[in-house]
Amino acid sequence: KAGVTQTPRYLIKTRGQQVTLSCSPISGHRSVSWYQQTPGQGLQFLFEYFSETQRNKGNFPGRFSGRQFSNSRSEMNVSTLELGDSALYLCASSLDGGNYGYTFGSGTRLTVV
Amino acid sequence: GQQLNQSPQSMFIQEGEDVSMNCTSSSIFNTWLWYKQEPGEGPVLLIALYKAGELTSNGRLTAQFGITRKDSFLNISASIPSDVGIYFCAGQRRNTPLVFGKGTRLSVIA
Numbered sequence: 001k002a003g004v005t006q007t008p009r010y011l012i013k014t015r016g017q018q019v020t021l022s023c024s025p026i027s028g029h030r031s032v033s034w035y036q037q038t039p040g041q042g043l044q045f046l047f048e049y050f051s052e053t054q055r056n057k058g059n060f061p062g063r064f065s066g067r068q069f070s071n072s073r074s075e076m077n078v079s080t081l082e083l084g085d086s087a088l089y090l091c092a093s094s095l096d097g098g099n100y101g102y103t104f105g106s107g108t109r110l111t112v113v
Numbered sequence: 114g115q116q117l118n119q120s121p122q123s124m125f126i127q128e129g130e131d132v133s134m135n136c137t138s139s140s141i142f143n144t145w146l147w148y149k150q151e152p153g154e155g156p157v158l159l160i161a162l163y164k165a166g167e168l169t170s171n172g173r174l175t176a177q178f179g180i181t182r183k184d185s186f187l188n189i190s191a192s193i194p195s196d197v198g199i200y201f202c203a204g205q206r207r208n209t210p211l212v213f214g215k216g217t218r219l220s221v222i223a
Contacts, residue, residue, distance in 0.1 A: 004155075033210060042116060043156075043201065043213040056210050090155050092211075101146060102211060104155030 002026065004093050004105035012111045018079040021108045025072050025093030031055075032074040033102065034066060037088040046089075049074055050096075081112045119202050119214025127222050132189040134200060134217040141182035142204030146211065147174075151198045159200075160187070192221050 005024040013019050025032050033056075034046040045058040049068035066076040072093075078085055088109050092102035118137045126132055136145070144163055148156035160171050162178035162185060169176055175188045185202055199218050203211040 006155075042215045043211075045210040045212075048210055055208070058210065092155075101158050101161045103158065104148075106153070106155050 004091055004103050006089075006091050006105035006108050008108060009106065010109045010111075012113060013081050015081055015083060015112055017081050018077060019081060019110060020075055020077045021089055021091075021110075023074045023076075023091030023093075023105060025074070025091075026103055029093035029095055029103075030072055031094045031096060032068055032072065033092045033094075034074070034076050035090045035092065036060075037090055037107070038086075043090070046076065078110075083112050086110060086112045117202055117204055117212055117214040119217060121217055122215070123218040123220070125220045125222060126192055128192060128194060130192055132192055132196070132219060133186060134202075135184060135186040136202030136204070136214045137184040138204055138212075139183070141206075142212075143182075143207055144205040145176070145178050145185040146203040146205065147176050147185070147187045148201045148203060149198045150201065150216075156201055189219075192219075194221050194223055197221050 007022045031050045033048040036044045046060055047066050048056040052068045063079045068074045088107045090104050090107045092104045094102045146161050147159045149159050150156040160169050160176040165178055165182050166180050167178040173190045177186055199216040201216045202214040205211050
């Protein structure tokens with residue numbers, strides 16, 4: 001079966017712009033989580049959506065937001081981009097919120113210049 | 114946010130050697146997971162552990178869920194060049210997000 005698909009793979013944006021990243025989970029998976037990965041901070045949890053509802057949220061500013069659609073696909077949005085937002089953004093899906101492990105996508109590499 | 118204490122940070126080993134890495138936490142988890150990440154890719158699940166004391170193998174990989182539920186280790190036996198990558202531990206409590214260690218970067222010298 002197809003894995004977790006994230007688009008785009010690479011993105012370059014200018015400070016102050018906004019960006020939308022997309023994640024298509026494995027078919028049948030209802031939970032989608034987003035993580036930010038940087039060399040200094042490692043993997044940091046952003047938020048989790050389950051059946052179109054945000055179930056958990058990490059400690060990120062309100063510029064970071066997300067949503068999940070009825071087909072379980074998810075998007076995350078970052079507004080007013082800052083240089084420090086440059087990172088690999090990873091999406092992970094699971095059947096029911098991780099009790100059987102998460103499957104990660106290949107990520108979107110965002111560079112803010 | 115919270116992170117797990119993972120060690121060592123990096124390892125350089127000869128092909129054929131065994132490798133051991135571990136993860137500790139100040140709080141308990143219900144699930145321990147071990148992932149491997151290669152350049153340009155997302156983490157790939159290697160082993161999942163669901164019960165304290167559980168010892169699970171996946172080929173040359175063996176992982177254990179500590180009895181106290183606050184730690185886990187991963188062993189790789191007879192390392193090969195394709196074992197190169199960053200290995201992450203992750204802990205989880207029911208219906209809460211994964212908490213990750215900072216990773217162990219493994220280099221294998223042929």
